Amino acid sequence: MVAPTGNWWLPASLQEKKWVTLSFVWCMILFAMMPLWHFRGGQNPSGIRGKTTPAAFRARVDRFIKEYQVGTDHGYPLVAPPPGADIYLQAQMWSWTPVLKLKKNASYTLHLSSVDVNHGFSLYPVNLNFQVVPGYDYGLRITPNIAGEFNIICNEFCGILHHNMVGKVIVEE
Amino acid sequence: MTATTSNEPTAASGASLIERVTSKFRRCPVTNLKVDPQAEMLIKVNAVVAVVCLLIGVIAAIGLVLTRWQLVHFLTAPMYYRFLTLHGLNMLIFFIIFFEMAVLYFASTLLLSARLPAAKLGWLAFGLMMIGMLLVNTMVFMGKADVLFTSYPPLKAHPIYYLGVILFAVGALIVSGMFFATIIIAKKEKAYEGGLPLVTFGALTAAIIAVITLVHGAIVYIPTFLWSLGLMEIDPQVFRMLFWGLGHSTQQINVAAMVAIWYLLAGLTVGGVVMNEKISRTAFFLYILFISMASAHHLLVDPGMGAAWKVWNTSYAMYLAVLASMIHGFTVPAGVEMGMRLRGHTQGLFGWLRRAPWGDPGFSGMWLSLVIFGFFGGVTGVTIGTEQINIIAHNTMRIPGHFHTTVVGGTALAFFAVTYYLLPLVFQKRVRFWTLAKIQPWMFGIGIVIMAVSMILMGIFGAPRRHWDSSFATSPFPMEMHPMLEVFQATMGIGGLIAATAVLIFILIAVSTVFFGKRITPEDLVNGASGLPQGVLKLPAQQHKGPEVAEAHKNGVRGTMVLVGIFFVVFALYYFTNWKLLSMAWKVG
Numbered sequence A: 001m002v003a004p005t006g007n008w009w010l011p012a013s014l015q016e017k018k019w020v021t022l023s024f025v026w027c028m029i030l031f032a033m034m035p036l037w038h039f040r041g042g043q044n045p046s047g048i049r050g051k052t053t054p055a056a057f058r059a060r061v062d063r064f065i066k067e068y069q070v071g072t073d074h075g076y077p078l079v080a081p082p083p084g085a086d087i088y089l090q091a092q093m094w095s096w097t098p099v100l101k102l103k104k105n106a107s108y109t110l111h112l113s114s115v116d117v118n119h120g121f122s123l124y125p126v127n128l129n130f131q132v133v134p135g136y137d138y139g140l141r142i143t144p145n146i147a148g149e150f151n152i153i154c155n156e157f158c159g160i161l162h163h164n165m166v167g168k169v170i171v172e173e
Numbered sequence B: 001m002t003a004t005t006s007n008e009p010t011a012a013s014g015a016s017l018i019e020r021v022t023s024k025f026r027r028c029p030v031t032n033l034k035v036d037p038q039a040e041m042l043i044k045v046n047a048v049v050a051v052v053c054l055l056i057g058v059i060a061a062i063g064l065v066l067t068r069w070q071l072v073h074f075l076t077a078p079m080y081y082r083f084l085t086l087h088g089l090n091m092l093i094f095f096i097i098f099f100e101m102a103v104l105y106f107a108s109t110l111l112l113s114a115r116l117p118a119a120k121l122g123w124l125a126f127g128l129m130m131i132g133m134l135l136v137n138t139m140v141f142m143g144k145a146d147v148l149f150t151s152y153p154p155l156k157a158h159p160i161y162y163l164g165v166i167l168f169a170v171g172a173l174i175v176s177g178m179f180f181a182t183i184i185i186a187k188k189e190k191a192y193e194g195g196l197p198l199v200t201f202g203a204l205t206a207a208i209i210a211v212i213t214l215v216h217g218a219i220v221y222i223p224t225f226l227w228s229l230g231l232m233e234i235d236p237q238v239f240r241m242l243f244w245g246l247g248h249s250t251q252q253i254n255v256a257a258m259v260a261i262w263y264l265l266a267g268l269t270v271g272g273v274v275m276n277e278k279i280s281r282t283a284f285f286l287y288i289l290f291i292s293m294a295s296a297h298h299l300l301v302d303p304g305m306g307a308a309w310k311v312w313n314t315s316y317a318m319y320l321a322v323l324a325s326m327i328h329g330f331t332v333p334a335g336v337e338m339g340m341r342l343r344g345h346t347q348g349l350f351g352w353l354r355r356a357p358w359g360d361p362g363f364s365g366m367w368l369s370l371v372i373f374g375f376f377g378g379v380t381g382v383t384i385g386t387e388q389i390n391i392i393a394h395n396t397m398r399i400p401g402h403f404h405t406t407v408v409g410g411t412a413l414a415f416f417a418v419t420y421y422l423l424p425l426v427f428q429k430r431v432r433f434w435t436l437a438k439i440q441p442w443m444f445g446i447g448i449v450i451m452a453v454s455m456i457l458m459g460i461f462g463a464p465r466r467h468w469d470s471s472f473a474t475s476p477f478p479m480e481m482h483p484m485l486e487v488f489q490a491t492m493g494i495g496g497l498i499a500a501t502a503v504l505i506f507i508l509i510a511v512s513t514v515f516f517g518k519r520i521t522p523e524d525l526v527n528g529a530s531g532l533p534q535g536v537l538k539l540p541a542q543q544h545k546g547p548e549v550a551e552a553h554k555n556g557v558r559g560t561m562v563l564v565g566i567f568f569v570v571f572a573l574y575y576f577t578n579w580k581l582l583s584m585a586w587k588v589g
């Protein structure tokens, strides 16, 4: 509270120097972890990023469904693409289309986009979360490592029935 | 404030203009500072409106916790999202920024014993902010702006909503500008000598960040307003980027204001020492340089930006701001320890902490704010702000869990604490319900920690934020959440209700003190009347000289070193546990 007078630009004491040094080194470790994980870790959000339009993305999703549809699930098309395929998931108030049937330990390129407002892709209970932005195609290479049934919850508020926006992914052995 | 209570503040004698101006000042009997009545009035109105917004926010909060707690599930879906919008805007924007305006007036005029150069402008700014606040709240109440705090396009609200935000921001911008002018004029008129006091320097940091933030606000909300009128297009990704230049930086105004208040309260309550002006000021300066870039951490799992952009902006910029917070997290407790030791509490490692005035809400609130912000807010924030870890945290309950410890447990609690000093010093009233006031910061801090930790645990289990129905009763696919989530929902509800009750107690104390409190008399100060915090009854020495100071500095702050050591271990453990959690998820990239 007191205005410092005279020469207040004094050197710090030893304990302060120790803490500042430790903090700085720690911040550098935090800094290094991110690029390191890009090279050595298996989970990165970079993906293949592209622009699209709602109409173009919707058309691409329809083509994808036509190509690999194997049935329906609760009224939604059930789609079983081969390992390695580009797969498409469309977010729209208040649904995820289609239902995906994947193989365990196979890799796919998952394309996410929205045809109206912002949505949130949240794979439950694996807990992978990505933002789905209209006009942008977010291509993520995914490899499911557990078999079972998973849900996709929308976790970005997208209107009054937002909490109904739940999709499904099936992973088979 | 002055070195000792008996000293004459550095009055500039000789200049006739200044004498004429100073003649209308009142002199504070506790701190001996000169107080410009115009500035004092503006502090009062801004603080009062802040408390009204706080009341709206906390009523909404009660509805929200009672809804997320699925067993109670109080509100309907449309009302839940409307309350959520109200809660976010009134707490994060209106309560906090109105209060910060009061802090800016306080730090520039009172602490410098300076006059307010343009009071009329202050009233204009206040008017704009009021109109903006009322427009926004009316639109939300009417159900014409159910877009939540973030209002991401293409989700659209009524144009008047955006207009309200713009008017509010312009008002706040004017106050920031006036704050700079006050400091410059005070320096010219020699209201103070030497450098700026650290508290004012902290407020200056907050004001500079406020300007950066409000400019972002203009860049983003003016086009959005035009877009809502159908006059132009808007890119949702660009909006998200610019929005967070506003949305996150406002939180950094809060951090700077909060840290300034920590230093202020440390000085007022226990005669806290500024260990080293150079280090504390450099830390504030780091906030200014890096914090607006660090807003990029909101876009870590967005499709619009590449990895290099994300890593650079979040890691490089954010970690230098983190460094600043870690420094303040050391210097403030160290200053308290040193202040206590210089007052004779020298026993052992933690004697100073045991003998601290825990019954003084100004001190307990400051200390709890520091601990909650550091241990819970800082650690969780840095971790989820990591590019890859964000994959398992983005938009889950971990996010509100995190910011309820920084903004609520940190900033709001610091604001509560300083209010217990503002009431006697600025409003010149004895604090009413003094016994309740002593427990209020504790109740609030404990409630918020229980609530926020529950939220963080829910998020780790994958529970989404901003979600009305965790039973998923009407969703197209049957879905069951982990049974533990019900437990966390209950603890979140209980913690939230405790914290909300503490906020209501605070509002009761503040409002009834302002309107019905007893005016302080000189006898109150002598007799140690109730309703006056100890720093007001007897302001501890703010500066120390002589050989015992050199001796104290040589002995150092051993207790604080242990505390920050524990903090560091907790930080590292939590951080690397999260990498471990992440590595078990599906491969993605």
Ligand SMILES: [Cu+2]
Binding pocket: A091, A092, A093, A094, A118, A119, A120, A154, A155, A156, A157, A158, A162, A165
């Ligand atoms: Cu959605």
